[in-house]
Amino acid sequence: MKSYRVPVQIVPRPGILDPQGAAVAGALRTLGFDSVADVRVGRFVTVDVNADSAASATAAVRGMCEKLLANPVIEDFALEEPTLQPDGRP
Amino acid sequence: MKSYRVPVQIVPRPGILDPQGAAVAGALRTLGFDSVADVRVGRFVTVDVNADSAASATAAVRGMCEKLLANPVIEDFALEEPTLQPDGRP
Numbered sequence: 001m002k003s004y005r006v007p008v009q010i011v012p013r014p015g016i017l018d019p020q021g022a023a024v025a026g027a028l029r030t031l032g033f034d035s036v037a038d039v040r041v042g043r044f045v046t047v048d049v050n051a052d053s054a055a056s057a058t059a060a061v062r063g064m065c066e067k068l069l070a071n072p073v074i075e076d077f078a079l080e081e082p083t084l085q086p087d088g089r090p
Numbered sequence: 091m092k093s094y095r096v097p098v099q100i101v102p103r104p105g106i107l108d109p110q111g112a113a114v115a116g117a118l119r120t121l122g123f124d125s126v127a128d129v130r131v132g133r134f135v136t137v138d139v140n141a142d143s144a145a146s147a148t149a150a151v152r153g154m155c156e157k158l159l160a161n162p163v164i165e166d167f168a169l170e171e172p173t174l175q176p177d178g179r180p
Contacts (some may be wrong), residue, residue: 003127009134024135028154035150037093037138044099044134045114048127060125064118
């Protein structure tokens, strides 16, 4: 059994209001970053799982996203490639 | 002037306590995901900026991270490759 790290990007779905992103965009403009057109704020979750293969690690984390990590009504999620962790989290 | 989308990953630095990640790991185990070893929760921010080139878009967003988006004491950030947005955010 090996340990894999699977990063997950969770973002508000297109069209869903993102007040946190709007607040950040406003703050950036106040700081002088006039080139900002839009900001969306989501979550970046890294999950370390014990699995026999990268494919089964991905499948497990996909299940976690569907059950708990992401709200499918308002959020989209994308899994990045799993990376093998030689000796656990540093 | 073109519009670029620059995704940013912001994660708790190694060694920094992440109570949100610990809570999520506990919730996943309660749901039966026994293979979970560790979870870290950060933010995933996508910034749309007007810039002349991908390089200048990246430089602008790096400045935003250093000034506002990330807290360098407790967080690391990583910028992904900018993507050209043909007609603004969908």
